Structures are given as C-alpha cells and as structure tokens.
Amino acid sequence: MLLDQVKQAGVVGAGGAGFPTHIKLQTQVEYYLVNGAECEPLMHKDRELMCRFSREIVQGLQWAADCVHADKRIFGIKSKNQCAIEALKTAIGTSSVSIHEFGDYYPAGDEYELVYGITGRLIPPQGLPLEVGAVVNNVETLFNIYQAAQGRPVTDTFLTITGAVKRSMTTRAPIGMQVRDVLALAGGPTLSSYRIMESGLMMGRLLPDDSQPVTKTTGGLIVLPADHRLIQRYTTPPRVMDRIGHSACDQCSYCTELCPRYLLGYDVQPHLVMRSLGFTAMGTELWNTHALLCCQCGICTLYACPEGLYPREACLRGMTDLRGKGQGKWQGSKQVSVHSIKDSRRVPVKLLMRRLGVMDYDAHAEFVETSAHPEQVRILLKQHVGVAAEAVVKAGEKVERGQLIGRIPEGKLAAAVHASISGIIAEVTTEAVTIRAK
Ligand code: SF4
Ligand code: SF4
Incomplete structure (x- = not known):
C-alpha cells in the first residue's frame, strides 16, 4: 500500500541524484537510516525540516521502515543541530527510533560515510547500502513519504536561499519555479553581477543563468559575486x-x-x-x-x-x-x-x-513559510535517476495543483511528475511541461 502511494506521488531521493524511492522500498533490510547529516557549507534545509516537521518525518520513517521490515531505525544528525535533535526526540517519544550524532565535518552526509559511521559496515566498492543491509533516505524524502501516505504528491521542494541575498532563509517553492523568482522570495540578490550555485558549493552545480527551474532535488540556491574565487574555479575551461x-x-x-x-x-x-x-x-x-x-x-x-x-x-x-x-x-x-x-x-x-572564502555568508537561514504564486512553472519530466516521465497532458488543458502530468513509462525506472500549480498547460515537450497560472 505505502509502496504504491510513494510511487503514485513521485517521491525521489531529495538529497542527491533523485533515485525513485518506490524502488528502494521493494526490499527487506536490517537498518533504515535517515540522512540528516547535512554537510554542504551554508546549506540548512535538512536542519530546518527536522526542526519544523519532526513529527511528519518520524512518522514517514516508521511507515517506510515497516515497509522494508527494518527493525533498526536511526537518524544521522550533527551534534551542533540541537534544535533538530530536541524536536526529533519529542517526535520519537518512547519508540525504538534512535539518533546517531556526528561532528561538524565534511562530508559527513556522504552515504558511504553515514552508513559506516552508524553501522560500522563498509559498502563494497561501487556498491549500494542495500548490500550491507541498509536503506538510506534524506529527511526531505521521509517528509515526502509521509505526504504520499496522505495522498499528497510531490509538488514543492524545500531549499535554502543564501549567499548574497537580502535575507537568507529556508523555505519551500513550487517545483518548476524559475530560480530568479525563487531568489525574490529572499529579497533577491544584493549584487548586480552574480552567479548561482545550486544545492551546494562542493557537490552542487553552477547554474548557467537564473531562468532555470527548481526541481525535486534542488536543496539550495547560493548567490555569489561573479568574480568570487569559487566561481572562477568552476568556470575554468x-x-x-x-x-x-x-x-x-x-x-x-x-x-x-x-x-x-x-x-x-x-x-x-x-x-x-x-x-x-x-x-x-x-x-x-x-x-x-x-x-x-x-x-x-x-x-x-x-x-x-x-x-x-x-x-x-x-x-x-x-x-x-x-x-x-x-x-x-x-x-x-x-x-x-x-x-x-x-x-x-x-x-x-x-x-x-x-x-x-564564504565566511561572510554564514547565515542561520531559518525556515520561513512563504506563499509563492509563480505566474508560470516549467516542470522537467526527468528530475530523477532513470528515464524521463511521459507527459499525459496536452497544451491548452486545465490542470489542478497535484494532478499527474507525467507518468512512469511501462517497465522503466522513472518517477511520476505532478503539476505544482493550478493553471493551463502552455507547452509540452519531451523534456518539460510548462503551466501558466490561471
Ligand atoms: S573528489 Fe577528490 S577527495 Fe573527493 S572522493 Fe574524489 S578524489 Fe577523493
Ligand atoms: S599538487 Fe598534485 S599531488 Fe599535490 S595535492 Fe595538488 S594535485 Fe594532488
């Protein structure tokens, strides 16, 4: 039942490449590990999610771990994030879920590091956590599993907006919203000449421009001066x-x-x-x-x-x-x-x-519930590992937020895609579905 709900809702690994979560749930393991050991500099999305939505995340973990018969359910979190630890302890109550604390180092959130740190087991070279009896999910993925069980598909992404912006924050935004509109939620860039890193300074990517859409795996947007040393490093031919x-x-x-x-x-x-x-x-x-x-x-x-x-x-x-x-x-x-x-x-x-060289941008980036109403979203049909979803809508059709717009091709590895706003379908290509708000 949960497996089907997760598949229908289009849940994918929110912390990395976007592996379809329903595939991870088709197994039996000893450990269900929650990756909350956020380690990318300036990124605070996972901490804020755990502080604000601990009840939903713990419930998502319990349901997902039941699904794979995992009797060991453990969060990996950095000790410095006491707000998250306290909130999770309250949500965990007397259940058997436990918390493993990590120091503040990089890359504590790397899957191989996390699995070794918690279980003492080493994933075989080029292997998966499954091979040592573990499933690992990011905290946002577990929040989305909880939502899926309530019949709510993945329509928003949680992300930290920071760097050279007016007000660093963590928030959620409709998937497919343009980066420049998302930055505006944080007051916009404070510089006239800037570049944007998506999802981290170390393992994220330098965006070509601010017209890109955010996806299910966008965990943050970091604005840096165009002549910042890091940007120069990333743009070296x-x-x-x-x-x-x-x-x-x-x-x-x-x-x-x-x-x-x-x-x-x-x-x-x-x-x-x-x-x-x-x-x-x-x-x-x-x-x-x-x-x-x-x-x-x-x-x-x-x-x-x-x-x-x-x-x-x-x-x-x-x-x-x-x-x-x-x-x-x-x-x-x-x-x-x-x-x-x-x-x-x-x-x-x-x-x-x-x-x-980013100490000047070391901001808390607390969660703020913004009400983003983009005029248009461009939702990619491939935001996950596998093949692109197949569009099931046509230009001119009306859609409601949460409605299926891309399905998993028969027998393929992929994830379903849903409308993140209500509106009219403006364009459908093999790559994306564009929706204009009503
Ligand atoms: S990027 Fe460099 S430091 Fe990191 S795993 Fe590869 S070789 Fe090692
Ligand atoms: S100089 Fe060469 S060997 Fe030394 S750290 Fe740089 S790349 Fe590695």
Whole structure:
C-alpha cells in the first residue's frame, strides 16, 4: 500500500541524484537510516525540516521502515543541530527510533560515510547500502513519504536561499519555479553581477543563468559575486585545468591524503590520476582506475591541493573515459579497511568555509513559510535517476495543483511528475511541461 502511494506521488531521493524511492522500498533490510547529516557549507534545509516537521518525518520513517521490515531505525544528525535533535526526540517519544550524532565535518552526509559511521559496515566498492543491509533516505524524502501516505504528491521542494541575498532563509517553492523568482522570495540578490550555485558549493552545480527551474532535488540556491574565487574555479575551461595540472602538479599527494574515500579504505588516489595528464590516451588507463571509486566530494580540488589544481575534475574525466571504453566497473579488490588516521584527517566545515572564502555568508537561514504564486512553472519530466516521465497532458488543458502530468513509462525506472500549480498547460515537450497560472 505505502509502496504504491510513494510511487503514485513521485517521491525521489531529495538529497542527491533523485533515485525513485518506490524502488528502494521493494526490499527487506536490517537498518533504515535517515540522512540528516547535512554537510554542504551554508546549506540548512535538512536542519530546518527536522526542526519544523519532526513529527511528519518520524512518522514517514516508521511507515517506510515497516515497509522494508527494518527493525533498526536511526537518524544521522550533527551534534551542533540541537534544535533538530530536541524536536526529533519529542517526535520519537518512547519508540525504538534512535539518533546517531556526528561532528561538524565534511562530508559527513556522504552515504558511504553515514552508513559506516552508524553501522560500522563498509559498502563494497561501487556498491549500494542495500548490500550491507541498509536503506538510506534524506529527511526531505521521509517528509515526502509521509505526504504520499496522505495522498499528497510531490509538488514543492524545500531549499535554502543564501549567499548574497537580502535575507537568507529556508523555505519551500513550487517545483518548476524559475530560480530568479525563487531568489525574490529572499529579497533577491544584493549584487548586480552574480552567479548561482545550486544545492551546494562542493557537490552542487553552477547554474548557467537564473531562468532555470527548481526541481525535486534542488536543496539550495547560493548567490555569489561573479568574480568570487569559487566561481572562477568552476568556470575554468577543462583544457586550462589539464595544462596547469600537467605542469604544476608536484605529486605531493595531499589530495589523496585528505580524500575521504581513500581514508575510508577505498582505492581512490587522485594524485595518481593526475599523472594521466602527462600521457596520451593510450597511457592513461592505469592511472584512471584510481578514479573509479571517487564520489566527487571536491575535497581534493577545493580544499587539499596547495597548488589550486583540479584533481576532482581529473578523476571525473578519468571515470568518464573508462566508462566510455566499457571499463567503468571496478575490477580491484572488494576488501575495504578503514585507514588508521582517518579520524585525525577530518575536514571541519568551518575550516572548509574559510578555505572557500564564504565566511561572510554564514547565515542561520531559518525556515520561513512563504506563499509563492509563480505566474508560470516549467516542470522537467526527468528530475530523477532513470528515464524521463511521459507527459499525459496536452497544451491548452486545465490542470489542478497535484494532478499527474507525467507518468512512469511501462517497465522503466522513472518517477511520476505532478503539476505544482493550478493553471493551463502552455507547452509540452519531451523534456518539460510548462503551466501558466490561471
Ligand atoms: S595535492 Fe595538488 S599538487 Fe599535490 S599531488 Fe594532488 S594535485 Fe598534485
Ligand atoms: S573528489 Fe577528490 S577527495 Fe573527493 S572522493 Fe574524489 S578524489 Fe577523493
């Protein structure tokens, strides 16, 4: 019953790539873990959700964990977020749900880190939490599971709006709303020349412009000056990254020594991948295999490298190259053992923020219930892992908020998509459905 409700409601993993949640619920596991260990600098969406909607999140967890017969139900949260911990304790009451506290370091919210931190189990290389008896959901996903059980589909996304805006806040906005309209909820940018990072400075993406629509997985919008060092880093052309990497990398190996995946025991060695920059395509494979287990956390590029080089990007390119040759599957040892110095090499978030040059934007971003009424939304049919949903509406039709507009293609991995506002369908393409408010 719950599984079907979650499928109908279009629930996807809200904390990352958007894996369809109904697939995760088709299993049996020992642990149901809730990822509330938000670690991206300046992002506070999960904390605020836990502070404001703890009852719904805990109920969502209980129903979802019942569905997969998980008897261990545990939240992973940072100790600094006492408001969330207190609110959850009240909502948990005398039930068996427990809370595991993490320190304030990056990337505590990485799935491999979270599973190891709570269960002591290491996910096999390129594996899933399922392989060690766990399902992991972000707190917003559990809120959406709760909503689905009430017959309410996913129509809004929760997000932190921060950086160079008039009033940093966390709020919710209709899916498909244009980024510039969402920024206006926070008073708009305070600069005339700015760029926007979506969902995080470390693992998020630099938006091409502010006309993009927000999606089910948008967790935040961060406005930075267009000439900010981070923006310059993200806009450096790949050929320039390669050229300076080839000439300036002195193989000091700091990138590897601080790599969280390496410290967890996986064979990720970005300094070796950097060697591939000096080779022709023929000679790169040996070095690129050390990139296959990289999670793109960005520590090497944005924190560790003293030369300001781009080992993360080298890893991404190495992985892409190997996948293109059909060699993307990990062939090395499945044995993983945690590095003995792991704990002493953690990266504190405050230190990371200083390195990123964003301390000036360190705002609380409290939750504010705004009433966003966009004139138009452009809802993407693919906001999830898998194939795009199939539009079930035509231009000119009237739709109500919550109405199905995109269904899962028969037998495919995908998620349903719903209207986030009431109005008239203005356009339908294979990529998106545009609705104009009535
Ligand atoms: S930290 Fe920078 S200079 Fe040192 S090995 Fe890594 S990429 Fe090269
Ligand atoms: S991005 Fe860099 S630090 Fe992060 S996992 Fe990959 S190689 Fe390691």
